[in-house]
Amino acid sequence: MSSAVLARGLTKRFGELEAVRGIDFQVDERECFGFLGPNGAGKTTTMRMISCASPVTAGELSVLGLDPVAGGRDIKRRTGVLPQEYNLDEEVSVLENLVIYARYFDIGTRTSRPRAEELLEFMQLTDKRDWRVPRLSGGMKRRLMIARALMNQPELLVLDEPTTGLDPQARHLVWEKLRSLKREGVTLLLTTHYMDEAAQLCDRLVIMHEGRILVEGSPREMIAKETSPQVVEVFDPSAEQQRELATLEGLADRVERLVDRWLFYTGDGDALFAKVRSIMPDAASVWLRGATLEDVFLMLTGRGLLE
Amino acid sequence: MSVATEARHSAPTVLRRPDVRLGSAIRLWQRNASIYRRTYKMNILPNFFEPVIYLLAMGLGLGRYLSSVQGVKYIDFIAHGLVATSTMFGTSFEVTFNCFVKMQFGRVYEAATATPLSIEDVGLGELLWGTTRATIYGVLFFLIATAFGVVHSWLAVFVPLAVVAIGLMFSVIGLSFTALIPLIDFFTYYWTLFITPMFMFSGIFFPLSRLTDWIHVIAWFMPLYHGANLLRALMLTGDAGAALASAAWIVVVTAGLFVVPLNLLHRRLVR
Numbered sequence: 001m002s003s004a005v006l007a008r009g010l011t012k013r014f015g016e017l018e019a020v021r022g023i024d025f026q027v028d029e030r031e032c033f034g035f036l037g038p039n040g041a042g043k044t045t046t047m048r049m050i051s052c053a054s055p056v057t058a059g060e061l062s063v064l065g066l067d068p069v070a071g072g073r074d075i076k077r078r079t080g081v082l083p084q085e086y087n088l089d090e091e092v093s094v095l096e097n098l099v100i101y102a103r104y105f106d107i108g109t110r111t112s113r114p115r116a117e118e119l120l121e122f123m124q125l126t127d128k129r130d131w132r133v134p135r136l137s138g139g140m141k142r143r144l145m146i147a148r149a150l151m152n153q154p155e156l157l158v159l160d161e162p163t164t165g166l167d168p169q170a171r172h173l174v175w176e177k178l179r180s181l182k183r184e185g186v187t188l189l190l191t192t193h194y195m196d197e198a199a200q201l202c203d204r205l206v207i208m209h210e211g212r213i214l215v216e217g218s219p220r221e222m223i224a225k226e227t228s229p230q231v232v233e234v235f236d237p238s239a240e241q242q243r244e245l246a247t248l249e250g251l252a253d254r255v256e257r258l259v260d261r262w263l264f265y266t267g268d269g270d271a272l273f274a275k276v277r278s279i280m281p282d283a284a285s286v287w288l289r290g291a292t293l294e295d296v297f298l299m300l301t302g303r304g305l306l307e
Numbered sequence: 308m309s310v311a312t313e314a315r316h317s318a319p320t321v322l323r324r325p326d327v328r329l330g331s332a333i334r335l336w337q338r339n340a341s342i343y344r345r346t347y348k349m350n351i352l353p354n355f356f357e358p359v360i361y362l363l364a365m366g367l368g369l370g371r372y373l374s375s376v377q378g379v380k381y382i383d384f385i386a387h388g389l390v391a392t393s394t395m396f397g398t399s400f401e402v403t404f405n406c407f408v409k410m411q412f413g414r415v416y417e418a419a420t421a422t423p424l425s426i427e428d429v430g431l432g433e434l435l436w437g438t439t440r441a442t443i444y445g446v447l448f449f450l451i452a453t454a455f456g457v458v459h460s461w462l463a464v465f466v467p468l469a470v471v472a473i474g475l476m477f478s479v480i481g482l483s484f485t486a487l488i489p490l491i492d493f494f495t496y497y498w499t500l501f502i503t504p505m506f507m508f509s510g511i512f513f514p515l516s517r518l519t520d521w522i523h524v525i526a527w528f529m530p531l532y533h534g535a536n537l538l539r540a541l542m543l544t545g546d547a548g549a550a551l552a553s554a555a556w557i558v559v560v561t562a563g564l565f566v567v568p569l570n571l572l573h574r575r576l577v578r
Contacts, residue, residue, distance in 0.1 A: 079421075104422035106330075
């Protein structure tokens, strides 16, 4: 299988600031590849380099088999881009937004109108086709921007935080649409800081932090490799209970003590759960769950605020 | 250290050859035209009233107290200068405030450059659009002025061409300024230190001939002065030599600065 995006030692500097520090990754055709990371990790900068909006400082980058410097226009012709911030044409209708955007790709009205109607249907915006943009809710604008990114029938879709700021209904709708695009053979590249979004959509992902890639793999692989499979969470233990819980630390692979919670990472959750329950009689204050991507993420990138 | 060297290396000079394609630039022009089409009925009416008000107030009102200026009726004296001014204003609002808002707040250029358009294509599209607006304003003013009987030379058939050249010149100048300034508030300088003084001191309302020499030197560097002179030659005096001299100034300045706004936009937005 050939790769849709290939990066070797990809680097981006803005003056003194090194935003992306020599990262390597490869995205296969027809897969959904995610970039996870806290704000300022370098995700958006990486996306901007891939979508030819930002020139590469150093390293190699190939997108759809082309070099962004020489083939920028051709890459952009075959790529759909969803930027993080709204940039619709506010003065015209929903439908006209799509027609105007298609024209940038030399797609004439005869082709773009029926395609726009189709995409509005796909994004459940048909009854808003004549609305002007300021009337739309945040979720509708986001869906319109996704429809717009599809007007050139892209092979590669670059999505920067596709569901940030959306309500749960809109998020699930967007996820559903993205999955159906993937089934149609579109390669998806997305950034997110929602772990559930990454787990829902991505075949493979990387976690970025301070311009570097920390880990790479499928969500499942990543959880298996980076953390223990189960977590016993203990809420608000008293000082007395904390002393007793401390005696159990040796039984867990790793223990994390937060202000209001203790987390025991373990391979044998049932056994540890029973022991913790004998210390904590209140059933509501002890919880056994599977490890998630969020545990991996927080373990790797830390719990402190990064900005 | 190496970072600084690299940055200097990759910084485009404002005069380098831009990555620009006319076909792509026209796509952005079409975007602006699509949006203008929705509002032109509102816009065109003031375009009609403005010249009428100026010609009535200044030409007929003030002209009543002036027997003649340089041997012609006052309304004849000011009409061509007002056509040049109207052309200048036609693009200046567009390539300053409107373009800044599109670039900075509406993120229109970010959207357009995610497609096969380069930022230089976007810039050229804006120049063409500014010129289009200028032409609409200038030609409309000219036609209304004609109805006031101020055209005295057959060379006036070249007025639309002259208006296009003047419009393009002011589009290039205005868009360069827009690409340079960090905040929208800086446009105050453009208007109060550039546009307004030109409007007043380009020999439009009074002849510069009786003023001191240094005024003439300054005037020679003012684009509107040459725009007004070109239209005076075409509409009033019929002096083909004078028309060519002014046209040459406009063409040289426009051609010399043409790539500047495109490269400035690149430097500002491609990071």
